[in-house]
Amino acid sequence: MNIDLTQGLLRDLGKLFENREDCNVVLRVGKNLDMSFHAHSIILKNRSEYFRYLITDYLKKESKLFKKEERRDYIVLDVPKISVDAFKIILRYIYTGYFSFNDNGINQEFLFDLIFAADELRLCDLVEFLQIHIVETNSNWIRNNLTKVYQLSLERNFVIIQDYCMKSLEKDPTMLFMSNNFFLLKESVLIKILKRDDLDLQEIDIWRYILKWGLEQDPPLILSDIKRWTNEEFYILEKRLHNLIPFIRFFSIPATQYYKEVRPFKNILPEKLREDIEAFYILSNNAPPPDALPPRKLYRRETIHRRQQMRDEINYNINYPTTNPRYSIIHLENPFQIDRNNITPTPAPPETPPYTLGNHKNISDSDIKTKNKLPIERENSPILNISDFKSSLINKHQAKRIIRWINDNKNFLVCGERVNNNSHVLELLSRGSRDGMFIGTFHSLCDNKGPTVIVAKVKESKNIIGGYNPNPWTSSNKWVKSAESFIFSFKSDGNREGIDDIILSRIKNPCAAIFDGDANYDVGFGLDLQLFLGTYERNYYEKKIMEEKRFTMEDYEVFLVKRVINE
Numbered sequence: 001m002n003i004d005l006t007q008g009l010l011r012d013l014g015k016l017f018e019n020r021e022d023c024n025v026v027l028r029v030g031k032n033l034d035m036s037f038h039a040h041s042i043i044l045k046n047r048s049e050y051f052r053y054l055i056t057d058y059l060k061k062e063s064k065l066f067k068k069e070e071r072r073d074y075i076v077l078d079v080p081k082i083s084v085d086a087f088k089i090i091l092r093y094i095y096t097g098y099f100s101f102n103d104n105g106i107n108q109e110f111l112f113d114l115i116f117a118a119d120e121l122r123l124c125d126l127v128e129f130l131q132i133h134i135v136e137t138n139s140n141w142i143r144n145n146l147t148k149v150y151q152l153s154l155e156r157n158f159v160i161i162q163d164y165c166m167k168s169l170e171k172d173p174t175m176l177f178m179s180n181n182f183f184l185l186k187e188s189v190l191i192k193i194l195k196r197d198d199l200d201l202q203e204i205d206i207w208r209y210i211l212k213w214g215l216e217q218d219p220p221l222i223l224s225d226i227k228r229w230t231n232e233e234f235y236i237l238e239k240r241l242h243n244l245i246p247f248i249r250f251f252s253i254p255a256t257q258y259y260k261e262v263r264p265f266k267n268i269l270p271e272k273l274r275e276d277i278e279a280f281y282i283l284s285n286n287a288p289p290p291d292a293l294p295p296r297k298l299y300r301r302e303t304i305h306r307r308q309q310m311r312d313e314i315n316y317n318i319n320y321p322t323t324n325p326r327y328s329i330i331h332l333e334n335p336f337q338i339d340r341n342n343i344t345p346t347p348a349p350p351e352t353p354p355y356t357l358g359n360h361k362n363i364s365d366s367d368i369k370t371k372n373k374l375p376i377e378r379e380n381s382p383i384l385n386i387s388d389f390k391s392s393l394i395n396k397h398q399a400k401r402i403i404r405w406i407n408d409n410k411n412f413l414v415c416g417e418r419v420n421n422n423s424h425v426l427e428l429l430s431r432g433s434r435d436g437m438f439i440g441t442f443h444s445l446c447d448n449k450g451p452t453v454i455v456a457k458v459k460e461s462k463n464i465i466g467g468y469n470p471n472p473w474t475s476s477n478k479w480v481k482s483a484e485s486f487i488f489s490f491k492s493d494g495n496r497e498g499i500d501d502i503i504l505s506r507i508k509n510p511c512a513a514i515f516d517g518d519a520n521y522d523v524g525f526g527l528d529l530q531l532f533l534g535t536y537e538r539n540y541y542e543k544k545i546m547e548e549k550r551f552t553m554e555d556y557e558v559f560l561v562k563r564v565i566n567e
Contacts, residue, residue: 082117191244207253214240292436295437446560455559456553461551486541509540527540
């Protein structure tokens, strides 16, 4: 038979806290050490690693400095970093294990005095308990004091509070950067924030906030007319931002914004960085230097709101197809519709037959708007056969499989005549590891080219994912209707095509196939697959192509799809 009498034991130990009998430690507490507490060394040493070290060190020093008969009967320890009110509660907890939030005077501000004291005294269980209580019951107060709370959580490694703050920042980073106390953030804390790839702010906004932080340091610099700044003022600002500038991703800032808002402060940028930036903006198709930091993975509140608007618009267009949408959905030509100017003239029939889109719904000529001439290779011109295909991410078998998927939407007719759909050229337009993992670079190299296949390697996995856009990327910021687009996934390490390794997912709702955004939007396929953002959610394509909802692209390649036709 077992019996638990620990409550009685704790009650008796609590009596030691209430009287000074056999106390052998005097604790002088507070900034001015103007308050004394008495305690037992045996209790302090066994309950607190901090006191164990102080008492042991005190006794060692005393034994060296004084003879036994000259030593004091008690130990004197100074605790200047902890407030008197907080120490009263902490000392009672050390003796009794008791803590109550119902005690008078325990408000949000005082909770941080308590958790600081508990951490200083290495009371790990109490620190964890207080962290959980703070995030569960004081979320609004934390958000209103995010600068102070986040900085303390980093300095003290309060992991639970730190994680909570980061989740708040992921939802709305401006909570920190726009707070009144932002300028009080330490440089080391700012660097940790700037290092994050998932900091959800446009880079030009990050530059504005960091500039504001530098200007508001003591003594503040007045930004009235930058043209009238002296060399000394530029020197002061450069010293303040010197360690922060390497973590700002200048190559993600659009050229016009760089010219208006960054270039006036070019004197504070390192010379090599200035030269690299100017080369990037001035020289056509010039990629960022190899050591440039990649763009951040933006998933802003605006993006979430925009995605919901897009979702609502798609549903609205389905239910009310005759109503003009807020987001224009443009109907582009079939990817293999040959531009009529490149075909020997043939007498047109009374009515041009529709373009048959495999098993999908037919789209008549009246639905099709010519946008760009599609790339065509003649048989007598040099072409890249699939046997000569080279890629860093996929093998020839996988490339052939993608071509077959494109050809599955067969029986394309041009002016009533069948077009050969078996020969293709895959021309590499862009490779992330070669040209840079930048959305702006993607558009500069891939816009207005024609139909494209994008393949991407998922970091820390063997998965290859991607999709086919049968229409040119144009940065139109409009929805592009297509019944032929698809997304896919397969393993990257096999030389054979296994059924279990391949997933093809065709579009279910042509209105939601492609959002043709500019550099301010992600590159992807509808609302399902967002490549640079690294998100996947099955919405408007048939099958689920991967389990992960968040991922990171290790590399990507974009291929222009050209059809070879007979002369």
